[in-house]
Amino acid sequence: MRNASDQFDSLLHEHRTFPPPAGFSAAAHVASDDVYEEADGDWQAWWEGWARELDWFEPWHTVHEWDAPHARWFVGGKLNVSHNCLDRHLDGPRRDRTALIWEGEDGERRTFTYAELHAEVCRFANGLKALGVGKGDRVAIYLPMIPEAAVAMLACTRIGAPHSVVFGGFSPESLADRIDDAEARLLITADGGYRRGSVVPLKKNADAAVARTDSIEHVVVVARGGIEEASGATMVEGRDVWYHDLVADASTDCPAEPMDAEDVLFILYTSGTTGKPKGVVHTTGGYLTHVYATSKLVFDLKDDDVYWCTADVGWITGHSYIVYGPMANGVTQVMYEGAPDHPDRGRFWRICEEYGVTVFYTAPTAIRAFMRWGEAWPAKSDLSSLRLLGTVGEPINPEAWMWYHEVIGAERCPIVDTWWQTETGGIMITPLPGVTTTTPGTAVRPFPGVAATILNEAGEEVDAGFLAVTRPWPGMLRTIWGDDERFRQTYWSKWDGIYFPGDGAKRENGNLWILGRVDDVLNVAGHRIGTAEVESALVDDQRVAESAVVGRKDDIKGEVVCAFVTTKEGVESGDELAAELKQHVVDKIGAIARPAAVIFTADLPKTRSGKIMRRLLKDIAEGRAIGDTTTLADPAVVQALEEKYAGSEG
Ligand code: WTA
Numbered sequence: 001m002r003n004a005s006d007q008f009d010s011l012l013h014e015h016r017t018f019p020p021p022a023g024f025s026a027a028a029h030v031a032s033d034d035v036y037e038e039a040d041g042d043w044q045a046w047w048e049g050w051a052r053e054l055d056w057f058e059p060w061h062t063v064h065e066w067d068a069p070h071a072r073w074f075v076g077g078k079l080n081v082s083h084n085c086l087d088r089h090l091d092g093p094r095r096d097r098t099a100l101i102w103e104g105e106d107g108e109r110r111t112f113t114y115a116e117l118h119a120e121v122c123r124f125a126n127g128l129k130a131l132g133v134g135k136g137d138r139v140a141i142y143l144p145m146i147p148e149a150a151v152a153m154l155a156c157t158r159i160g161a162p163h164s165v166v167f168g169g170f171s172p173e174s175l176a177d178r179i180d181d182a183e184a185r186l187l188i189t190a191d192g193g194y195r196r197g198s199v200v201p202l203k204k205n206a207d208a209a210v211a212r213t214d215s216i217e218h219v220v221v222v223a224r225g226g227i228e229e230a231s232g233a234t235m236v237e238g239r240d241v242w243y244h245d246l247v248a249d250a251s252t253d254c255p256a257e258p259m260d261a262e263d264v265l266f267i268l269y270t271s272g273t274t275g276k277p278k279g280v281v282h283t284t285g286g287y288l289t290h291v292y293a294t295s296k297l298v299f300d301l302k303d304d305d306v307y308w309c310t311a312d313v314g315w316i317t318g319h320s321y322i323v324y325g326p327m328a329n330g331v332t333q334v335m336y337e338g339a340p341d342h343p344d345r346g347r348f349w350r351i352c353e354e355y356g357v358t359v360f361y362t363a364p365t366a367i368r369a370f371m372r373w374g375e376a377w378p379a380k381s382d383l384s385s386l387r388l389l390g391t392v393g394e395p396i397n398p399e400a401w402m403w404y405h406e407v408i409g410a411e412r413c414p415i416v417d418t419w420w421q422t423e424t425g426g427i428m429i430t431p432l433p434g435v436t437t438t439t440p441g442t443a444v445r446p447f448p449g450v451a452a453t454i455l456n457e458a459g460e461e462v463d464a465g466f467l468a469v470t471r472p473w474p475g476m477l478r479t480i481w482g483d484d485e486r487f488r489q490t491y492w493s494k495w496d497g498i499y500f501p502g503d504g505a506k507r508e509n510g511n512l513w514i515l516g517r518v519d520d521v522l523n524v525a526g527h528r529i530g531t532a533e534v535e536s537a538l539v540d541d542q543r544v545a546e547s548a549v550v551g552r553k554d555d556i557k558g559e560v561v562c563a564f565v566t567t568k569e570g571v572e573s574g575d576e577l578a579a580e581l582k583q584h585v586v587d588k589i590g591a592i593a594r595p596a597a598v599i600f601t602a603d604l605p606k607t608r609s610g611k612i613m614r615r616l617l618k619d620i621a622e623g624r625a626i627g628d629t630t631t632l633a634d635p636a637v638v639q640a641l642e643e644k645y646a647g648s649e650g
Contacts (some may be wrong), residue, residue: 013398018405019437020414024387028300028434035435039448046449047073047474050293051285054079054328055088057258060285064472069492069499070479071472072262073286080256081265081288082125082158085327086118087256094303094330101306101355102147105194105338108225110147114330117151120247122254124148125155127246131218133186135160135257138267140184140216142166142175142206144193145337148222148243149313150323152188153266160257162264164279167314168193168200170590172208174277178269181279182481183215188243190222192231196339203233220246261285267481268316270422271530272490273520279481280422288328290426290475294447295325298416298430299359300388308334308352309361315527316422317392320475321361325426340366345373349381360408361390363526367400368556375407383408388433390416393526394558395514401440419443419514421501422528423491425475428452429512442511449473452512454505459495464506466518469499520614522549525557527592531614534561534595537588541581543571548604548612552596552621560596561585562621564604564641573600597621599645603637605629620645 025031039046044063051060051074060077089095100112112120133139139161143149149165156163164182166175179187189206192199203221210216221233222243235242259265265284269277295301299321307326311317326333334355340348348370352360370378389409391401396417405415415438419429428450429443436444446452451471456462476499480487494500504515517523520531531549538547546566551559565581567573578598586594599621605613608631619626620641629635 013402013440015439017437017439018414020434021412024414025434028432030297030432031434033432033435035432035448036445040451043449043451043471047289047293051077051289051474054084054288054292060261066472068497069488071286071476073283073474074261074289077261077285078258079261079285079288080158080160080259081284081324082121082154083256084288084292085154085324086114086121089114089330090118097303097330098332099327099330100147100150100333100335102335103337103351104146104225105197105336105342106226112147117154119252120147120151121154121158122252123247123250124151124243125158125254126250127220127243128155128159128161128186129254130246130250131186131220131241133159133161136264137161137186138182138184139163140166140175140179140182140187142168142170142187142189142202142209143222143313144168144190144200144202144224145312145335146190146193146222146224147335148188148190150327150335153313153319153323154327157265158254158256160259160263162266164267164269165314165319166269167312167590167592168202169314169592171587172205173212173588174590175205175209176212178277178279179209179213179216181269182267185215186218186220187216188220188222190224191233192227193224194227194338196342199227199230201231201233203231207234207236259284262478264478266319268319268422270316271521271528271533273530273532275530275532275536277530277533278483278486278490280477281479281481282425282475283478286474286476287425288324290473291320291325292328294427294430295321295329295331297432298418298427298447299326299361299390300433301326301329301331301359303330305331305358306334306356306385307331307359307361308336308355308357310336310340310348310363310366311361311392316425317361320426340369341373344377345370346377346380349378349383352383352386353381356385358385359388359390360386361392363393364391364396364400365394365525365557367391367396367404370408371400371403372556378407383410386410386413388416389413390418392418392420394523395516396441398440405440414438417441417443419503419512423477423501424469424473425477428469428473429514439509439511442508442513444511446512454507454512455495455498457494459498463508465504466494467501467503467505467512467514468495469501522551522559522561524551524559524561524592529561529589529593533589534563534585534593537585537593538563538565538581540588541584543567543577544581546604548614548617549595550614550618550621552618554596561593562597562599562617563595564599564601564617566601566604599641601637601641601644603634603640605637605641606633607631608633617641
């Protein structure tokens with residue numbers, strides 16, 4: 001609970017303004033806000049200018065076609081993403097520049113120059129071809145944060161095989177669902193990975209997943225140094241191939257497949273309001289243009305930068321701002337495998353010092369954890385190389401913003417609070433570090449060329465309501481894999497031709513504040529979790545009759561999963577069952593969805609038409625006075641729940 005003085009601080013911070021430091025602006029890619037007018041004047045020409053900075057095998061004939069809700073960008077153009085992230089850099093000084101500095105959680109270190117990364121990607125791309133993977137075939141990737149994750153993604157794009165990366169924390173069942181939905185032919189995994197010192201048995205999970213699916217023909221397994229035994233990995237004859245065997249004799253020559261600008265680049269599954277995750281489809285030319293331009297301007301990337309994004313490649317942030325955007329810019333970056341508090345809470349700051357990190361991009365949930373751990377940890381390391389800080393994934397509370405600014409940035413580094421989504425492909429609302437005067441907690445304004453505003457249900461502009469993107473942009477999702485109707489319904493049915501992201505927003509002093517999801521999607525530590533997914537995992541247990549899942553505010557994670565459960569008759573509810581149900585959710589979905597609390601109730605509050613009133617459950621979970629109950633079928637249900645919840649923490 002926040003006390004009165006915290007709230008007072010927060011009010012103060014919300015009204016402080018931070019112009020870009022003069023020295024920063026002088027050297028920045030963008031130092032004047034004329035760029036906004038220029039981009040708005042002819043937004044298609046603006047994006048076209050960015051596309052021209054990439055290498056194309058064949059030029060486009062039309063910049064943009066819009067048949068709402070279907071967009072095409074750079075129509076007729078041909079290019080290859082791997083070529084743009086690697087080959088393009090090989091003729092100049094970037095050839096021998098370090099592309100990747102990787103640090104394992106166990107302290108192991110590997111580095112790749114752009115030339116070395118290119119050779120590795122070509123070898124693996126040839127290996128994939130040898131296993132029969134070709135243009136258009138889907139490849140599932142289930143890897144820890146090791147260099148081979150980036151290599152695998154780039155190898156897929158090189159041969160035109162759309163990848164579907166599945167976060168290594170997902171359960172075998174979640175992996176199997178995603179493999180099935182995309183009908184992936186090949187799976188790339190590792191024997192295991194490290195997390196807080198213990199081994200995550202990825203190959204075992206992968207085997208359990210493949211046993212539930214029909215489409216996988218081969219599994220390529222990366223040997224993550226030194227953990228073969230601990231991982232318990234075994235190889236299936238004829239199906240499984242070690243990565244190192246596959247690339248051992250493979251040629252480093254693998255021509256990049258010319259892809260149509262609108263060919264599918266990847267599918268990435270994300271949670272929505274139903275039990276089934278959505279396969280968000282991104283295509284080639286527009287996506288790369290968007291992430292290239294935003295990486296360059298938002299992170300102000302220069303040739304001497306050392307960039308570090310702490311996301312996992314299993315999420316969109318890892319796709320757009322570890323692999324594709326930064327590599328298309330030819331930057332040097334750090335990639336770290338493990339947890340921020342292993343072996344102690346100073347790990348991130350030692351990495352910053354050791355490699356001279358200049359641009360650092362992380363999530364508010366991490367910043368709140370650092371705050372709680374205290375200033376002594378960052379104080380042990382020299383952070384003077386940092387020049388720019390970023391945040392992504394959820395709203396940042398002004399206190400955390402101020403701490404980031406003062407303790408990590410030493411009041412010297414601009415902060416870019418970047419709003420975007422899996423669906424948008426790249427950053428949409430953000431400060432530009434050399435131009436924008438920021439205020440703690442606001443993402444400020446749309447990136448040049450992007451048009452976003454706040455609308456009410458009727459589509460009228462308001463100061464507080466739904467965030468809306470009113471103009472197509474190159475990185476936009478093209479559809480939901482195999483379900484175009486869901487694509488239309490989810491994003492394009494609220495207003496005509498306007499994109500609905502599912503977030504609430506307000507405008508204050510001209511700034512856009514993103515207020516969080518307005519649908520049944522939770523944001524737990526920056527991860528999207530659909531309440532319906534958790535509910536179906538719960539009712540999957542034979543003893544559960546019904547469940548309703550809501551988010552409860554949390555000081556570190558932003559929100560945690562709170563599950564209300566009605567058991568079947570004769571089932572004994574109690575701590576033991578609560579623990580088993582939590583574990584069941586972990587088994588079904590993955591540890592990120594583990595409920596923080598399971599509350600048993602004889603009934604769930606429902607309207608007379610039988611709809612569960614989640615708003616009331618949220619009030620109960622957060623210990624607030626209950627709102628209007630007049631539409632309830634049976635008001636006594638709520639009273640009983642309130643009494644019960646007051647005495648339990650699940
Ligand atoms: C939330 C992550 C406020 C938002 C890139 C969005 C944010 C969802 C911000 C997308 C931010 C992301 N301020 N909220 N700067 N960035 N969000 O698909 O609710 O994992 O809809 O993409 O995260 O999450 P996703």
